[in-house]
Amino acid sequence: MNWRMSVYNFFVTAQQGAWDKTGYEFDRSRFLEFTPEEVAAGFQDLKTRQLETLKKLPCLFAYEGEYSMRVGKLIDVKPRGRALFIEFEMDPNIPEIPYDNIRPLKTLLDIRDWEMTRTHWAVKDEDLFDRLRNAQLIPTAAQPSIPEPASLPDPEPSDEKVDSVGAFITAVLAMEKGGKEIFYRGHSNKPKYRLEPSLFRKNDSGDYVHLSDEHRLYRELLVSNSGDFQGDVYSLDRLVRMQHxxxxxxLLDITSNPLIALYFACCSNTASKRDGTEIPEIPGEVIVFSIDRDRVKYFDSDTASCLANLARMPDSEKNNIDYSLSDTAFNEQTSIKRLLHFVKEEKPFFEPRIVKDHLRSVLCVKGKRSNDRISFQAGAFLLFGHGAVLDELATPEIGVKRIEVVNKRKMLEDLDQLNINERTVFPYIENSARYIAQRYSFKAQTSQGAV
Structure with missing residues (x-):
């Protein structure tokens, strides 16, 4: 365990007066925003160990804008579906700290300017009390309410571990299917990759890289390569092609072929040598998803159209959607009317009503197999709605199991004998050429070594 004190919770809300109460609810999608990647990795799975760690961290409570901040502690953290409910209390021995006094410390506390315009919950890799004491903003003797040092938890272990293709196939066949439809996804770097689409990924500092520009990415590719999209009927079709x-x-790629997922789990980060130094392999992972068949949608699904057309809306419009309204009032919002307009462009007879819970869901979709790669990879997708988060440990709708993969180089050799290789997984001439060159280079080296 990595024992440390230099971590604290930073809470920001737009709801004035929220910190005068004893409880507050954050949307799960706002948790770990603006959090360094190495810290966030320990909290992707919110089991008892992670929740207890969060409760041991000192807390800084703030409002959007330039308002005074408070120091306190967490009493409890309770996952509630797509929300996290916190109970808290302020430290009675530390008065409110004016924003002007915090301003010079923002860099030292890893508080970024744009954070103060967005409701979120970050976990910062800084010593809150040390920084505040050095700036003489709290008494020298002030200590965290819970003095026990906090441990950044390691990611949860996989359900199973395999070191051969045979062992992997045995593990997959032994899994209880329960009448559900099964999909797979391979990650070549088990500690690094998360169950999130590329649009939702963050840099090492915890900032979103592309999310705020989604509508621009979508339109720019259509403008520059419009001919490639002429045959696409739905926005989902376009997203699939853009993903390609x-x-x-x-969209998050998944497959119905477990061997394809195994290939992706093995295709990089294998053991190698560099300048005579052994570089150990990084374990891979195959994630197994189980989904009720009636929850698997197709390319022409109305719900899929609603989620896919979010890509056409500016971030400011999406973030203005108020999900606390009644169903009728929800559909009267300007942002929702704009989304309905986009949906009706591709489905003129669509009823002008969106179910708000659907808009924030994760949907399993079978898209059109419009290119050779999707066809061979038996591709399907998880389509993420507005601020949607797929729990790394599973949800009531999507079961999740994990198989750790080691001995990856040998597995790639065995998969090649089953015709699962770069040439077939990526069926383009440049990949075929690279595969053939590598294959015969290996044979030539083996032959020369035997002479």
């Missing part, structure tokens, strides 16, 4: 060309989208 590596544009960040709200």
């Amino acid at each position: 060309y590596s544009l960040p989208t709200r």
Whole structure:
């Protein structure tokens, strides 16, 4: 365990008076925003160990804008579906700290300017009390309410571990299906990759890289390559094609073929040598999803159209959507009317009513297999709605199990014998050429070594 004191919770809300109460609810999608990647990795799974760690961290409570801040502690953290409910209390021995006194410390506390315009919950890799004491903003003797040092938890272990293709196939066949439809996804770097689409990924500092520009990414590719999209009927079709060309989208690739997922789990970060130094392999992982068949949608699904057309809306419009309104009032919002306009462009007879819970869901979609890559990879997608988060440990709708993969180089050799390789997984001439060159280079080296 990595024992440390230099971590604190930073809470920001737009709801004035929220910190005068004893409880507050954050949308799960706002948790770990503006959090360094190495810290966020320990809190992707919110089990008892992670929740207890969060409760041990000192807390700084703030409002959007330039308002005074408070120091306090967490009493409890309770996951509630797509929300996190916190109970808290302020430190009675530390008065409010004016924003003008915090301003010179923002860099030292890792508080970024744009953070103060967005409701979120960050976990900062800084010593809150040390910084405040050095700036003489709290008494020298002030200590965190819970003095026990906090441990950044390691990610949860996988459900199973395999070191051969045979062991992997045995593990997959032994899993209880329960009448559900099964999909797979391979990650070549088990500690690094999360169950989130490329659009939602953050840099090492915890800032979103592309999310605020989603509508621009979507339109720019259509403008520059409009001919490639002429046959696409729905926005989902366009997102699938954009995903195929590596544009960040709200789609997460999955497959119905477990061997394809295994290939992706093994295709990089294998053991190697560099300048005579052994570089150990990084374990891979295959994630197994189980989904009720009636929850698997197709490319022409109305719900899929609603989620896919979010890509056409500016971030400011999406963030103005108020999900606390009644169903009728929800659909009267300007942002929702604009979304309905986009949906009706591709579905003129669509009833002008959106179910608000659907708009924030994660949907399993079988899109059109419009290119050879999707066809061979038996591709499907998880389509993420507005601020949607897929719990790394599973949700009531999507079951999640994990198989850790080691001995990856040998597995790639065995997969090649089953015709699962770069040439077939990526069926383009440049990939075929690279595969053939590498294959015969290996044979030539083996032959020369035997002479």
